[in-house]
Amino acid sequence: MEKQSEIVLFGTWASSYCTRVALALKLKGIPYEYVEEGLTNKSELLLQYNPVHKKVPVLVHKGKPIAESLVILEYIDEHWDTSPKLLPEDPYERAKARFWANFYDHKLLPSSFPVIKLKGKEQEKAIEDFSELLKVFEGGLEKDFPGLFQFSDRETLGYLDIVVGANACNYKAFDEAVAVIVNPEKHHGFVSWVTALKDCPLMKETLPPHDKLVSKMREKYFQSPQVMPSTLSIMLKGKEQEKAIEEYSELFRVFGEGIEKDFPQRSPFFNGDTLGFLDIVVGSNACNYNAFHEAVGTSADLEKQHPALFSWVTALTDYPLMKVTLPPHHKLVARIRTKFSLSPKV
Numbered sequence: 001m002e003k004q005s006e007i008v009l010f011g012t013w014a015s016s017y018c019t020r021v022a023l024a025l026k027l028k029g030i031p032y033e034y035v036e037e038g039l040t041n042k043s044e045l046l047l048q049y050n051p052v053h054k055k056v057p058v059l060v061h062k063g064k065p066i067a068e069s070l071v072i073l074e075y076i077d078e079h080w081d082t083s084p085k086l087l088p089e090d091p092y093e094r095a096k097a098r099f100w101a102n103f104y105d106h107k108l109l110p111s112s113f114p115v116i117k118l119k120g121k122e123q124e125k126a127i128e129d130f131s132e133l134l135k136v137f138e139g140g141l142e143k144d145f146p147g148l149f150q151f152s153d154r155e156t157l158g159y160l161d162i163v164v165g166a167n168a169c170n171y172k173a174f175d176e177a178v179a180v181i182v183n184p185e186k187h188h189g190f191v192s193w194v195t196a197l198k199d200c201p202l203m204k205e206t207l208p209p210h211d212k213l214v215s216k217m218r219e220k221y222f223q224s225p226q227v228m229p230s231t232l233s234i235m236l237k238g239k240e241q242e243k244a245i246e247e248y249s250e251l252f253r254v255f256g257e258g259i260e261k262d263f264p265q266r267s268p269f270f271n272g273d274t275l276g277f278l279d280i281v282v283g284s285n286a287c288n289y290n291a292f293h294e295a296v297g298t299s300a301d302l303e304k305q306h307p308a309l310f311s312w313v314t315a316l317t318d319y320p321l322m323k324v325t326l327p328p329h330h331k332l333v334a335r336i337r338t339k340f341s342l343s344p345k346v
Contacts, residue, residue, distance in 0.1 A: 008060040096145070170213055
């Protein structure tokens with residue numbers, strides 16, 4: 001058994017992403033040290049361990065940091081390869097679990113944000129949109145994982161129980177702080193699953209206190225400014241757009257320095273032999289950056305500010321496989337303008 005001091009979790013009590021990691025560590029019986037972070041006054045250690053996102057959770061194992069809750073869960077499951085396992089053994093079952101975890105994080109949860117910002121009829125429409133996505137999520141889980149919602153029939157928490165339960169078990173706090181978005185009559189299977197998860201002793205001891213969380217949500221959602229994603233903020237005008245471009249450029253700098261730091265043995269920048277993981281992930285989007293700036297009507301001049309990154313992107317764009325796979329430039333420009341209701345620049 002490893003010493004507690006060799007495993008440190010940097011988190012904040014109200015974050016469901018941090019709750020996920022705490023649940024996984026406790027479930028596997030892994031002793032760890034917990035460091036509470038104040039997110040308006042982040043510690044130097046947190047900034048050192050997660051210089052890219054500057055967010056929690058961060059798990060530090062023997063001095064090596066791992067960030068992002070879903071990444072941390074898989075690290076825990078792979079490194080401490082003991083029962084209980086979080087993910088299924090079968091590769092296809094694992095793939096399905098990852099798919100729905102990503103759907104939950106990148107589709108369902110973000111669809112609740114408009115509910116926070118809007119009022120009246122617009123908020124009602126946002127709640128309907130959220131409910132429709134929840135219906136898709138609920139139906140998908142019932143199809144791919146029959147019996148998942150009958151948690152009382154199982155002995156221990158699994159991957160999706162942790163990913164969803166760490167957040168969804170707090171839905172009544174959201175209802176109280178913001179608005180009722182989960183209708184038990186419409187989503188009986190989902191609510192019965194979440195209710196059973198809340199009664200799990202490990203979940204009970206790890207979830208934040210209800211009243212304290214309600215107060216935190218009200219403070220966060222109604223007293224703090226909301227931040228727009230960096231790419232979308234470039235569509236602003238005038239001084240706001242200039243500031244957004246500066247912030248976007250700073251994120252490019254952090255990204256470039258981060259991957260050079262994390263891959264010192266072999267440059268992650270394209271070397272002309274074959275495409276790798278980062279080449280595919282980054283190139284399939286970044287190789288279209290000229291289309292974005294043409295559609296939006298900006299010139300961020302990023303090439304001069306980030307020569308290493310853009311020499312990489314240029315090389316990727318010229319790679320034959322990338323060339324035949326990327327969408328046509330002019331067609332993509334038109335698509336971006338249509339999607340974001342932009343007018344051609346004349």
